Amino acid sequence: MASPPDTSKSIKLERYNSYIRKVNSTKLLNASSKLLFRATLLVALILVFLFTFNYPPLGDTNNNHHVHTHAHFLSSAFGGGAAWEKQVRHSSTPRRPNGMSVLVTGAVGFVGTHCSLALKKRGDGVLGLDNFNSYYDPSLKRARQAVLAKHQVFVVEGDLNDTPLLVKLFDVVPFTHILHLAAQAGVRYAMQNPQSYVQSNIAGFVNLLEVAKAANPQPSIVWASSSSVYGLNTQNPFSELHRTDQPASLYAATKKAGEEIAHTYNHIYGLSLTGLRFFTVYGPWGRPDMAYFFFTKDILQGKTIDVYQTQDGKEVARDFTYIDDIVKGCVGALDTAEKSTGSGGKKRGPAQLRVYNLGNTSPVPVGKLVSILEGLLNTKAKKHVIKMPRNGDVPYTHANVSLAYTDFGYKPTTDLATGLRKFVKWYVSYYGIKPRVKKENHLDNELPEDSA
Numbered sequence: 442m443a444s445p446p447d448t449s450k451s452i453k454l455e456r457y458n459s460y461i462r463k464v465n466s467t468k469l470l471n472a473s474s475k476l477l478f479r480a481t482l483l484v485a486l487i488l489v490f491l492f493t494f495n496y497p498p499l500g501d502t503n504n505n506h507h508v509h510t511h512a513h514f515l516s517s518a519f520g521g522g523a524a525w526e527k528q529v530r531h532s533s534t535p536r537r538p539n540g541m542s543v544l545v546t547g548a549v550g551f552v553g554t555h556c557s558l559a560l561k562k563r564g565d566g567v568l569g570l571d572n573f574n575s576y577y578d579p580s581l582k583r584a585r586q587a588v589l590a591k592h593q594v595f596v597v598e599g600d601l602n603d604t605p606l607l608v609k610l611f612d613v614v615p616f617t618h619i620l621h622l623a624a625q626a627g628v629r630y631a632m633q634n635p636q637s638y639v640q641s642n643i644a645g646f647v648n649l650l651e652v653a654k655a656a657n658p659q660p661s662i663v664w665a666s667s668s669s670v671y672g673l674n675t676q677n678p679f680s681e682l683h684r685t686d687q688p689a690s691l692y693a694a695t696k697k698a699g700e701e702i703a704h705t706y707n708h709i710y711g712l713s714l715t716g717l718r719f720f721t722v723y724g725p726w727g728r729p730d731m732a733y734f735f736f737t738k739d740i741l742q743g744k745t746i747d748v749y750q751t752q753d754g755k756e757v758a759r760d761f762t763y764i765d766d767i768v769k770g771c772v773g774a775l776d777t778a779e780k781s782t783g784s785g786g787k788k789r790g791p792a793q794l795r796v797y798n799l800g801n802t803s804p805v806p807v808g809k810l811v812s813i814l815e816g817l818l819n820t821k822a823k824k825h826v827i828k829m830p831r832n833g834d835v836p837y838t839h840a841n842v843s844l845a846y847t848d849f850g851y852k853p854t855t856d857l858a859t860g861l862r863k864f865v866k867w868y869v870s871y872y873g874i875k876p877r878v879k880k881e882n883h884l885d886n887e888l889p890e891d892s893a
């Protein structure tokens with residue numbers, strides 16, 4: 442027969458266990474209250490730090506220049522405050538009946554400056570946002586800011602990834618539109634600083650869309666995609682119907698990702714979104730990292746320039762598009778953008794989703810670009826013709842713009858020679874260069890080009 446279980450032993454064991462549990466839970470309680478205390482202390486310290494140093498931004502589109510951007514940010518922008526809010530409101534208020542109130546991101550960028558001026562001049566309200574990063578000479582951005590200030594366009598210094606700042610701007614102003622041009626640009630630089638593309642073109646864009654979808658009213662959004670999304674596409678001229686799933690650079694991939702992200706926000710939240718695929722935009726106040734700009738500089742300084750050709754020895758060509766044509770395209774897209782349909786972060790109905798090519802419809806070989814510059818500068822270039830490095834470049838771009846023409850009358854009117862002449866006129870005036878310019882170019886008889 443089996444003996445009955447020894448309950449006295451098991452009762453003792455149970456008591457012992459419960460004693461141990463108690464001790465442990467007291468220890469745990471002590472440990473967790475210590476942890477809680479430490480965490481609270483840490484949070485308090487962080488808060489003291491933030492308030493003492495007045496609100497550093499959360500993000501910066503250029504990893505290499507945190508200190509630089511923060512310094513600018515601290516010195517001016519989001520102190521909040523009544524005076525700051527007044528400037529923000531004043532700048533964003535339209536001066537014509539039914540005018541728009543547009544938040545322009547990347548406002549002191551090349552396209553951003555020209556578009557901001559064009560909108561302001563016709564009576565729309567324009568507020569700029571820019572982080573003034575040092576991807577290229579920030580003094581050029583400062584000079585553009587001065588032109589904007591002259592025309593009563595206020596530029597807030599801040600980053601796309603700074604959620605509280607964006608929320609604050611939408612609290613102060615019921616923007617009807619966003620013209621989103623802030624981005625990490627440049628095809629070849631993506632191999633040097635890949636993270637900056639992810640931070641601006643993907644994380645920054647998503648952050649902006651998050652704030653826009655939650656805003657009441659939701660704004661309509663027009664934003665800059667890129668011809669580079671066509672990547673390895675071989676069909677010509679490039680149409681919006683062609684495939685764009687073979688990007689040749691990380692830059693292109695982030696712009697294509699932007700188009701897909703736009704689809705999602707349109708689908709879920711009813712945001713009205715229009716992506717514009719810009720084709721190699723050039724002109725006065727342009728970007729110093731682009732070939733036409735640094736070719737001009739190098740030719741004038743007697744330096745050798747690299748002129749690319751394809752692996753099989755053919756010339757590379759671009760559908761260079763003049764800035765004034767691009768501005769007309771941006772304004773046309775804004776004017777035909779339908780309202781977003783959501784409110785309070787909820788979709789109320791289907792909303793507009795569009796993508797357009799904005800190009801010149803006339804590709805020009807880089808060799809021809811150089812010879813036009815040689816003529817305008819009256820200087821022979823020292824050319825070093827080399828095979829295009831395998832760094833994200835594509836050999837050829839050519840836009841079909843019939844969709845933009847049908848929907849908002851987009852029709853480029855400036856050929857490369859005419860546009861470059863205007864660029865060179867601005868360049869020599871801006872940099873104070875005494876040009877060895879032929880009389881027949883009449884460059885020296887004209888007023889400096891100070892705005893669009």
Ligand SMILES: O=C(O)[C@H]1O[C@H](OP(=O)(O)OP(=O)(O)OC[C@H]2O[C@@H](n3ccc(=O)[nH]c3=O)[C@H](O)[C@@H]2O)[C@H](O)[C@@H](O)[C@H]1O
Pocket residue numbers: 626627628666667668669719720721722730731732733747748749750757758759807829834836
């Ligand atoms: O349409 C776009 O979406 C993109 O346009 C622009 O890219 P790209 O068309 O590549 O312009 P850009 O660098 O000026 O090179 C021009 C030509 O010069 C050739 N090139 C370049 C450098 C050099 O040293 N030599 C040379 O021959 C080069 O092979 C090319 O054929 C914008 O920068 C980009 O931000 C994006 O907006």
